[in-house]
Amino acid sequence: MLDWDIVACNSEFIIQNLSFVNEMASRLYAWLDSRLNLKPVQRTLLDEPIPGGASWIYVFGSATLFLFVLQATTGMFLAIYYAPTPDHAYDSVRFIETEITFGWFVRGLHHWGASAMVVAIGLHMLQTFLYGAYKSPREVMWMVGVVLFLIVMTFAFTGYLLPWDQTAYWATQVGINMVGTVPLVGDLFSRVLRGGETLGALTLSRFFAIHVLFLPAILIGGIALHLFILRRVGPAGPWTDDRASLSSETFAPRQVYMDAVVIAGVFLVVATLAFAIPLPLTDRADPSDTSFVPVPEWYFLFYYELLKYVHGPLEPLATWILPLLIVLIMMCWPFIDRNQVRNPIRRPVALGSGLLFLSIVFGLLGISIKDLYAVPRTDPAVARGKAVYAQFGCAGCHRIHGEGGAVAPDLSTVGDVRPDRAWHLKHFRDPQATSPGSFMPKFPLTDQQLNDLTSYMLSLKRAT
Amino acid sequence: MTEAELPTGGFSTPVGSRRTFFHWITAAAAVFVGIGLAIPMVGSLISPAFVRRRRDWVDVGAVDELFPGHPTQLDHVTTIRDGWMETKAQKAVWAVKQPQGDVKVFSPICTHLGCGYRWDDAEKKFLCPCHGSSYDVDGRVLGGPAPRPLDLLPAKVENGRLLVLYKEFKSGLPRSVEL
Ligand code: FES
Numbered sequence: 001m002l003d004w005d006i007v008a009c010n011s012e013f014i015i016q017n018l019s020f021v022n023e024m025a026s027r028l029y030a031w032l033d034s035r036l037n038l039k040p041v042q043r044t045l046l047d048e049p050i051p052g053g054a055s056w057i058y059v060f061g062s063a064t065l066f067l068f069v070l071q072a073t074t075g076m077f078l079a080i081y082y083a084p085t086p087d088h089a090y091d092s093v094r095f096i097e098t099e100i101t102f103g104w105f106v107r108g109l110h111h112w113g114a115s116a117m118v119v120a121i122g123l124h125m126l127q128t129f130l131y132g133a134y135k136s137p138r139e140v141m142w143m144v145g146v147v148l149f150l151i152v153m154t155f156a157f158t159g160y161l162l163p164w165d166q167t168a169y170w171a172t173q174v175g176i177n178m179v180g181t182v183p184l185v186g187d188l189f190s191r192v193l194r195g196g197e198t199l200g201a202l203t204l205s206r207f208f209a210i211h212v213l214f215l216p217a218i219l220i221g222g223i224a225l226h227l228f229i230l231r232r233v234g235p236a237g238p239w240t241d242d243r244a245s246l247s248s249e250t251f252a253p254r255q256v257y258m259d260a261v262v263i264a265g266v267f268l269v270v271a272t273l274a275f276a277i278p279l280p281l282t283d284r285a286d287p288s289d290t291s292f293v294p295v296p297e298w299y300f301l302f303y304y305e306l307l308k309y310v311h312g313p314l315e316p317l318a319t320w321i322l323p324l325l326i327v328l329i330m331m332c333w334p335f336i337d338r339n340q341v342r343n344p345i346r347r348p349v350a351l352g353s354g355l356l357f358l359s360i361v362f363g364l365l366g367i368s369i370k371d372l373y374a375v376p377r378t379d380p381a382v383a384r385g386k387a388v389y390a391q392f393g394c395a396g397c398h399r400i401h402g403e404g405g406a407v408a409p410d411l412s413t414v415g416d417v418r419p420d421r422a423w424h425l426k427h428f429r430d431p432q433a434t435s436p437g438s439f440m441p442k443f444p445l446t447d448q449q450l451n452d453l454t455s456y457m458l459s460l461k462r463a464t
Numbered sequence: 465m466t467e468a469e470l471p472t473g474g475f476s477t478p479v480g481s482r483r484t485f486f487h488w489i490t491a492a493a494a495v496f497v498g499i500g501l502a503i504p505m506v507g508s509l510i511s512p513a514f515v516r517r518r519r520d521w522v523d524v525g526a527v528d529e530l531f532p533g534h535p536t537q538l539d540h541v542t543t544i545r546d547g548w549m550e551t552k553a554q555k556a557v558w559a560v561k562q563p564q565g566d567v568k569v570f571s572p573i574c575t576h577l578g579c580g581y582r583w584d585d586a587e588k589k590f591l592c593p594c595h596g597s598s599y600d601v602d603g604r605v606l607g608g609p610a611p612r613p614l615d616l617l618p619a620k621v622e623n624g625r626l627l628v629l630y631k632e633f634k635s636g637l638p639r640s641v642e643l
Contacts, residue, residue, distance in 0.1 A: 066497075070501070073501060073505065074501075074505065077505045077508055077509060080508075080509060081508075081547070083548075088548065088549070091548035091549070092547070092548045094548065095547060095548035096508075099548075100508050100511055100512070101507045101508060101511035102503070102504035102505070102507040102508045102511070103508050103511075105504045105508075106504055106505055106508050109501075109504070253478065253483055253486035253487055253490065254478055254486055256486070256490050257486035257487075257489050257490045260489065260490040260493035260494060261489060261493055263493060263497060264492075264493035264496050264497055267496070267497045267500060267501075268496075271500055
């Protein structure tokens with residue numbers, strides 16, 4: 001039974017304590033203020049007028065900034081354990097993932113935080129575009145913003161290699177080779193990126209250094225510039241000037257409150273994803289296994305899909321001309337769209353071209369995702385076979401993707417090596433019949449188990 | 465709020481309990497995110513400090529090869545786990561078979577300042593070259609600056625093999641304190 005007196009008592013106690021903390025904080029603030037004259041600083045930071053008042057539509061910039069801070073902090077904590085060399089990177093990530101308390105969670109936050117950041121920037125840019133907020137006098141702010149977006153994509157690209165598993169290795173291989181297709185400078189660029197002609201130790205350490213030292217420094221400078229310009233020109237506000245002039249509100253407390261609520265929501269989503277969806281490493285990077293087909297992160301997928309449609313002499317068009325063109329158009333957009341009006345309804349051309357661009361990107365993304373999920377649907381028999389494999393302790397002798405004993409043959413790619421179903425069925429009934437001299441015992445399997453186990457064996461192929 | 469503190473310029477700024485509400489929600493969001501980050505990150509940071517090094521019984525040799533009262537240095541290879549790395553290290557221990565057949569195993573490190581000592585068969589003493597500590601065949605201090613007897617390692621005999629749990633101890637203390 002609940003004792004309501006105690007509950008009431010406790011809540012009173014908590015409220016008292018909270019107001020005590022509040023009291024102490026304001027005293028500390030008063031003390032510091034009397035020495036450092038903080039009030040004007042506070043006014044500059046928090047009393048910035050927002051034309052048209054605070055709005056839930058203005059939260060994306062803050063959400064992006066929060067996600068950057070989240071990436072920076074989780075990244076610092078991951079760096080405590082990470083070793084950027086080919087002989088240790090994979091093991092150190094697996095160590096973080098399996099042995100460090102909360103290590104998997106911090107890595108999950110960093111992984112999903114990156115995705116969330118791409119989404120937040122996308123929404124931020126979309127809102128800026130819709131509201132025509134890139135127009136005079138905010139052209140420079142837009143351009144800095146585009147640079148920030150490109151830096152974030154570079155973060156994603158360099159970070160992808162760091163776990164040094166098969167996906168990471170081959171995706172980076174593809175990315176660097178694309179740089180190599182640029183005429184004249186391409187070869188030099190890709191060599192500089194790799195630190196030589198092969199993707200290896202020098203590539204990993206320079207990607208690491210770029211990811212944790214160079215890019216953060218540049219990004220912080222860019223964010224500072226972006227915000228500096230914002231404070232010089234002020235936020236754009238609603239697209240109709242009369243509505244903007246109708247009312248104005250300070251940044252604190254209502255916009256701060258909206259930003260805070262959204263930030264807490266974003267954190268909740270990222271934390272839930274980190275908690276609920278494990279991020280398995282694929283096999284350790286193996287430069288000799290050229291059959292591995294990597295899949296990039298979802299935000300590069302549309303581009304990956306595009307590359308499938310262009311071949312031969314047209315290839316450079318997709319690998320560098322088009323991306324370069326798009327970046328240039330994005331950069332110069334405020335000067336291309338000379339229309340003074342900000343109201344989206346009265347900017348059909350701008351809106352139409354934006355919509356066209358987005359539908360192409362999302363169309364490609366959609367096709368790509370559909371293709372990806374169409375192929376590796378796991379057969380239920382495979383899942384049952386896997387259970388049989390576990391039940392009979394096959395992993396005691398056999399190894400699959402680095403797990404299990406090394407006494408008997410490694411089965412990681414047995415589906416490629418022995419695609420013959422009948423052979424497996426015969427082999428499981430009586431191992432000596434197909435492999436004379438094998439010390440594998442006969443297992444008492446039912447026909448159903450035999451079939452399932454064989455399905456599982458046949459599904460063990462090189463990742464596609 | 466006094467008149468002078470009110471923001472000027474005619475902005476519509478929430479006042480009173482509405483303002484307090486925004487403050488509290490903002491603070492609550494900050495606390496939620498702060499705690500949500502602090503616990504896992506600090507947890508991941510400090511957790512290795514609480515992991516005791518895992519030790520395994522290692523086979524150091526056959527018991528038959530030991531003679532009662534005659535200390536023998538036994539080399540063996542142990543696996544040391546250091547974070548995500550596993551390295552093999554050569555370790556030596558001193559084993560002394562007792563008349564009853566059980567075996568005393570000494571850590572090979574002098575209790576004074578950590579030098580390696582050896583058995584002098586002529587003098588029937590363990591002698592440390594560094595500062596001249598000496599011990600008898602049971603590890604008791606006979607002379608020199610050694611503050612305590614030689615450190616004993618857990619040992620057992622199984623199927624004629626001598627198994628030892630290798631440990632290290634702090635030097636210079638009157639009592640054995642495991643590292
Ligand atoms: S270390 Fe052995 S006597 Fe000093």
